[in-house]
Amino acid sequence: xxxxxxxxxxxxGCNTCMSxxxxxxxxxxxxxxxxxxxxxxxxxSFALSVCNxxxxxxxxxxxxxxxxxxxxxxxxxxxxxxxxxxxxAACPTDVMMTYRGGLxxxxxxxxxxxxxxxPTGALKIEVKED
Amino acid sequence: MSSNEAKYDIEKFRKAHKILKEFxxxxxxxxxxxxxxxxxxxxATLEIREKPVPAAMKKKFIGGKGFDLxxxxxxxxxxxxxxxxxxEICIATGPIAGNTNYPGSGKSLxxxxxxxxxxxxxxxxxxxxxxxxxxxxxDAMEIQDKSDRDVIIYIDGNQGKIQIFEAPLEAMxxxxxxxxxxxxxxxxxxxxxxxxxxxxxxxxxxxxxxCLNFSYWDKRRKLPRLKQAGRGGIGxxxxxxxxxxxxxxxxxxxxxxxxxxxxxxxxxxxLKLHKEIISLDDKQCQMRTIGTAxxxxxxxxxxxxxxxNFRFGSHPDAVKLASWVWKKYFTQNVPDGxxxxxxxxxxxxxxxxxxxTGPYKGHKVLVDxxxxxxxxxxxxxxxxxxxxxxxxxxxxxxxxxxxxISFGTLTAFVMDCYxxxxxxxxxxxxxxxxxxxxxxxxxMMHQIARGEGFGLIAGKGVxxxxxxxxxxxxxxxxxxxxIGMHGKGLEQSEYQxxxxxxxxxxxxxxxxxxQHDEAWLIFMDMVNNQIPTFENKAEALHYFPIFRxxxxxxxxxxxxxxxxxxxxxxxxxxxxxxxxHVQNYVxxxxxxxxxxxxxxxxxxxxxxxxxxxxxxxxxMGHGKRPEDYPPYRAMGPVTVEEYESRAERYDKxxxxxxxxxxxxxxxxxxxxxxxxxxxxxxESLIDAVFKRRGWSRDGVxxxxxxxxxxxxxxxxxxxxKKHL
Numbered sequence: 001x002x003x004x005x006x007x008x009x010x011x012x013g014c015n016t017c018m019s020x021x022x023x024x025x026x027x028x029x030x031x032x033x034x035x036x037x038x039x040x041x042x043x044x045s046f047a048l049s050v051c052n053x054x055x056x057x058x059x060x061x062x063x064x065x066x067x068x069x070x071x072x073x074x075x076x077x078x079x080x081x082x083x084x085x086x087x088x089a090a091c092p093t094d095v096m097m098t099y100r101g102g103l104x105x106x107x108x109x110x111x112x113x114x115x116x117x118x119p120t121g122a123l124k125i126e127v128k129e130d
Numbered sequence: 131m132s133s134n135e136a137k138y139d140i141e142k143f144r145k146a147h148k149i150l151k152e153f154x155x156x157x158x159x160x161x162x163x164x165x166x167x168x169x170x171x172x173x174a175t176l177e178i179r180e181k182p183v184p185a186a187m188k189k190k191f192i193g194g195k196g197f198d199l200x201x202x203x204x205x206x207x208x209x210x211x212x213x214x215x216x217x218e219i220c221i222a223t224g225p226i227a228g229n230t231n232y233p234g235s236g237k238s239l240x241x242x243x244x245x246x247x248x249x250x251x252x253x254x255x256x257x258x259x260x261x262x263x264x265x266x267x268x269d270a271m272e273i274q275d276k277s278d279r280d281v282i283i284y285i286d287g288n289q290g291k292i293q294i295f296e297a298p299l300e301a302m303x304x305x306x307x308x309x310x311x312x313x314x315x316x317x318x319x320x321x322x323x324x325x326x327x328x329x330x331x332x333x334x335x336x337x338x339x340x341c342l343n344f345s346y347w348d349k350r351r352k353l354p355r356l357k358q359a360g361r362g363g364i365g366x367x368x369x370x371x372x373x374x375x376x377x378x379x380x381x382x383x384x385x386x387x388x389x390x391x392x393x394x395x396x397x398x399x400x401l402k403l404h405k406e407i408i409s410l411d412d413k414q415c416q417m418r419t420i421g422t423a424x425x426x427x428x429x430x431x432x433x434x435x436x437x438x439n440f441r442f443g444s445h446p447d448a449v450k451l452a453s454w455v456w457k458k459y460f461t462q463n464v465p466d467g468x469x470x471x472x473x474x475x476x477x478x479x480x481x482x483x484x485x486x487t488g489p490y491k492g493h494k495v496l497v498d499x500x501x502x503x504x505x506x507x508x509x510x511x512x513x514x515x516x517x518x519x520x521x522x523x524x525x526x527x528x529x530x531x532x533x534x535i536s537f538g539t540l541t542a543f544v545m546d547c548y549x550x551x552x553x554x555x556x557x558x559x560x561x562x563x564x565x566x567x568x569x570x571x572x573x574m575m576h577q578i579a580r581g582e583g584f585g586l587i588a589g590k591g592v593x594x595x596x597x598x599x600x601x602x603x604x605x606x607x608x609x610x611x612x613i614g615m616h617g618k619g620l621e622q623s624e625y626q627x628x629x630x631x632x633x634x635x636x637x638x639x640x641x642x643x644x645q646h647d648e649a650w651l652i653f654m655d656m657v658n659n660q661i662p663t664f665e666n667k668a669e670a671l672h673y674f675p676i677f678r679x680x681x682x683x684x685x686x687x688x689x690x691x692x693x694x695x696x697x698x699x700x701x702x703x704x705x706x707x708x709x710x711h712v713q714n715y716v717x718x719x720x721x722x723x724x725x726x727x728x729x730x731x732x733x734x735x736x737x738x739x740x741x742x743x744x745x746x747x748x749x750m751g752h753g754k755r756p757e758d759y760p761p762y763r764a765m766g767p768v769t770v771e772e773y774e775s776r777a778e779r780y781d782k783x784x785x786x787x788x789x790x791x792x793x794x795x796x797x798x799x800x801x802x803x804x805x806x807x808x809x810x811x812x813e814s815l816i817d818a819v820f821k822r823r824g825w826s827r828d829g830v831x832x833x834x835x836x837x838x839x840x841x842x843x844x845x846x847x848x849x850x851k852k853h854l
Contacts, residue, residue: 059464062471063323064349083385084230084471085397089404098401100394103385 001072001130002110004036006048010122013038013046017114017123024113025106032099035108036123048122051095051108057087072130073110081105138310148296150281153178157267157290163225163388163722164188168201169268171283171294173371174215174275178292183269190841193224195252195682196739197270198241199746202250205274208749212245212338212363213370215275221260221328221376222270225723227685228261229471230385231400232718233407234687236261236469238344244362244642245338246536246591247619249747251362251642254682256468256477257344257355258326261685262287262380265387277372284315287380297374303529304329304343305495307375308354312347315379322347327354328376330365333530336581337589339540339621340365341533346468348479353496355477357468360533361645362620369531383470391724399717400471407473407694415693418465420453421476422502422689427452429506433776434626434652436511438565439542440615440763441772443626447515451505455517474690480521487572488526489579497525500534503646506624507538512545512571519568526572530579535645536591539621541571543592546613552605559583592616612762618643618752627764629779630656631808632667635815638760639671641743647688648675654706668818677707679736680715691715738841741824741831745846748830748853755829758816766808770797773804780804830854 018034026033041047053074058066065080066087076087083103088096096105115123158165166183183197191200198220205218220241229235238260244251263271266287273283282297301307308327316322327345334340342365343356359365390396411417416424426448429435433443449455461482465475480497500508500520508514508523527534541563547553548563555562559577561570561584577585587598592614600607615622620643627633633656636649651670654660661667681688692708702709712729720726727735747753766780767773773780774797781792784800788807792800820827824835830853836842 060473062465062467062475082230082383082470085385085401086404086465086471086473089401089408089473098397 001053002125002127003053003073004050004108004110004115005124005126006050007122007124008041008046008048010120011038011046011048012120013040014119016117016119020114020117024111030099035095035097035106036114037095037097049093049095052093053110054092056090056092057096060086060090062086071110072127074107075109076105076107078104138313140310140314143297143299143310143314146297146299149293150296151176151178151294153292155180155267155290155292157288159389160265160387161389162391162724164193165264165267165269167268168197168222169271169292171271171273171292172275173273173277173281173294173373176294178294190738190843191742192683192735192739193269194222194227194685195239195241195679196742197222198239198252199250199739199743201270201272202241202243203742203746203749205272206243208751210243210750211248212243212367214243217243217367218272218274219364219367219371220270220272221263222685223260223264224683224685225388226719228264228383229388229390229396229400229718229722230383231396231471232690232714233400233403233472233474234469234690235685236472237681237685237687238263238359239682239685240342240359240364242362242364242367243750244364244619245366246363246593247643247752249618249642249750249752250743251364251620252682253342253359253361253364254647254687255342255344255359256346256357256687258346258469259328259344259376259378261383261469262324262326262378265383266378266380273371273373276370280372280374282311282375282377283373285376285378287378288382300374302374303331304356304531305354305525305529308343308345308356311375311377312345312354315377319352321381323349324381325377325379329374329531330368331529331531332579333527333532333575333589334365334369336586337532337578338363338366338591338594339533339536339589340367340369340531341527342368343528343531350462350464351479351481351496355468355479355496356498356528357477358528358533360535362642363533365531365533388722390722392721395721396718399714399721403690403694403711403714404473406696407690410697411474411694414695416453417474417476417689417693420457420460421478421499423456423500423505424453425502426505426510429625430510432657433629436506436542436624436626438513439511439539439546439613440622440626441546441769442775443628445510445513445515448510450515451509451517451520456500456505459517459521472687472690474694476689483521483525485522485525486518487522487569488576490529495525497521498528500524503624504534504538507535508541508571509538511538511542511624512568513565514568514571515566516568519572523568523572523575526575526579530575532575532578532589535623536621537575538624539615540588540592540595541574543595543614544574544588547595547599547605547610550609552599552603552610557584557603591619592621593619609768612768614761615763616643617760618757620644622764625650625652627652627760628766631811631815632661632670634760634765634812635667635671635819636674637764639758639816639819640675641740641747644760644764647682648678650674660706664814664818665822667815668822671819672822673707673733676733676736676740677712679740680732683735683739684719686715734839737839741836741839741841742846744825744829744831745850749849753829754853755816755820755827758829759812762805762809765812766804767801770801773797773801826854828853
């Protein structure tokens with residue numbers, strides 16, 4: 001499975017990843033619309049929250065709108081989603097994202113855009129066995 | 131038919147259709163939870179028309195069961211019977227229904243004049259029909275009069291078209307018919323989830339306990355699931371009108387389909403409950419893994435499980451029907467919700483179940499359930515401690531369109547009569563109706579479906595059988611009255627109420643008969659002793675039936691209210707009311723409709739409709755105190771065997787509550803003394819409850835009370851005045 005591996009100890013809190021992600025998928029620079037979240041975890045340390053492709057949401061979805069693609073990445077079919085947010089509640093790491101006024105949840109699809117821009121190497125796309 | 135058999139010749143079915151009527155209507159979005167119109171269909175004249183919903187109707191009746199009852203009231207007279215042409219089947223949702231955010235928001239409410247009770251019955255059912263009907267453009271539909279041939283009514287909610295057509299070739303039994311119609315109306319596999327079917331079955335044609343099956347497409351199993359509007363014989367009326375099925379097709383559902391005024395609050399409140407459910411359900415009721423069947427061993431432990439027609443409350447073999455047994459039967463192991471966004475998702479199913487009897491013998495089928503009520507009625511109450519047999523009875527009840535609760539309770543009554551010598555093989559057409567004989571119970575059901583033999587008598591219910599056995603066989607009418615577990619003609623659902631006076635009221639001081647959707651007070655009363663006085667019990671028998679009526683006004687399921695509770699619920703004031711969840715309801719109602727109600731107004735909305743339904747019973751020539759009594763078996767031991775099985779408990783009750791020394795008295799004497807006391811207690815309970823509800827001593831809502839709560843429509847006031 002392909003996933004975004006995070007190395008929080010390397011993060012400097014610059015938030016570049018959130019800007020890259022929200023601009024790529026929502027065309028705005030808005031942390032609320034980023035599939036990766038950076039938060040303070042103490043003095044000069046940061047926590048990184050992002051989907052680990054665990055698939056709990058796949059089983060929860062009532063319309064089978066959430067599936068796993070060939071690369072092992074959990075994907076949301078926007079046409080099938082009926083906006084119940086059950087996946088948001090079910091997510092064990094709180095990384096199925098929503099924003100105020102939004103209907104369809106969103107998540108990291110391990111696209112690599114943020115990792116490529118990360119100045120400290122805190123993000124890396126990796127592949128591991130299912 | 132199971133999924134592994136050949137699919138159907140849909141083209142052949144289509145070619146045999148004969149269109150009788152087509153109707154087009156303008157598509158409009160739902161606004162703040164309402165369409166402000168309902169759909170009227172007359173099967174004799176083939177008239178189809180829209181009816182506007184006036185503002186006053188919304189204010190007084192809110193939606194759901196309130197709309198149903200209002201439409202039905204206007205359609206029938208006091209002399210209407212279940213099979214009168216003017217009787218209707220009304221199906222409605224409610225302003226909250228159909229939202230995908232708050233768990234339990236997909237219910238349809240169905241009403242008709244019941245063949246069993248001759249008064250309005252209402253049943254609350256899952257499946258997708260109601261919400262799809264709503265988003266197709268109608269807050270409710272009413273179907274009046276009868277066809278002279280089997281018809282299907284099809285509503286295309288995306289095209290704005292309605293058809294009534296003759297449909298001679300499709301199956302009658304629901305598990306086949308639903309699959310055929312999902313296939314017929316879906317252009318491809320993906321579209322099957324946009325279709326929902328309402329159907330009955332062959333049993334509904336011959337019994338008075340007919341139910342309706344509301345379908346939804348299970349994408350993972352690739353089969354239709356069936357949820358039942360079970361109580362009171364609505365399926366019987368459906369088939370009497372020669373309706374084979376109702377079909378709705380609607381695509382385009384989103385979280386905004388109700389056009390709520392405050393989406394953010396709706397989402398936030400829904401998300402809060404989703405999270406509670408996902409984190410707490412495993413530690414609380416296990417609805418997501420087992421569903422209501424988790425109750426079996428709990429009820430058995432507290433002597434509350436009906437055993438042998440409610441003679442007893444527990445049995446050593448009940449463990450064969452316990453939750454851990456069902457957990458092994460339920461095969462999908464992912465959440466099973468009967469409407470989108472219900473994370474409580476208790477609608478479990480048994481896959482590839484091989485049938486041993488009947489017309490589908492050898493077929494491997496999907497069975498919905500069993501739920502607790504089915505296990506209690508068709509399992510322990512008949513002493514059928516055989517889970518395979520319970521699943522098979524469950525399956526055939528559903529596909530034949532028979533209510534599992536009524537079937538279980540009436541079968542237990544038949545067995546009790548058989549064991550007491552009132553019935554014998556000659557009278558049952560060869561059926562050996564002894565305790566636990568599941569093959570005989572199933573054969574009786576197949577007789578109902580075939581319309582033959584003893585099944586035709588049994589299928590009319592306990593009340594009918596009481597009169598029939600007394601008349602035809604000279605059986606002791608008083609004994610039959612004591613052991614026949616029905617009220618107003620409706621069979622009791624599956625909790626033992628002998629030791630809980632409040633629950634006796636919860637069952638029998640109800641608008642439609644002894645079911646479990648008005649009040650379940652056994653633990654509050656019997657186990658926790660939280661409502662010791664008559665006034666306490668009366669308050670509970672005011673609050674809970676009225677509060678729970680609100681689910682029926684909105685198209686909501688009761689279960690997410692108190693089958694999962696916030697982690698700190700016990701620390702709240704009045705934890706039995708689950709106050710945080712009641713606040714959720716206020717919040718989502720306001721978020722969808724834009725109204726600004728509070729908890730008090732929520733109760734008033736319900737109280738208006740609750741009282742209207744009581745007055746509706748009066749309109750139908752019923753609805754007064756004499757019809758609000760339980761059979762004695764719901765109150766105490768009828769027989770020596772029952773008394774002596776719990777002699778210590780009853781002797782203690784005589785001593786402590788009646789100050790009677792049981793020593794030296796025969797069991798018959800003690801039964802009589804206990805009965806006098808308990809019957810008197812029930813009289814006092816009725817007095818207290820009627821007073822609290824604002825009703826006369828005879829059970830008629832007073833004019834002052836109706837005016838106070840705002841249910842003061844001229845025809846309502848005029849009617850009650852005749853009875854005060």
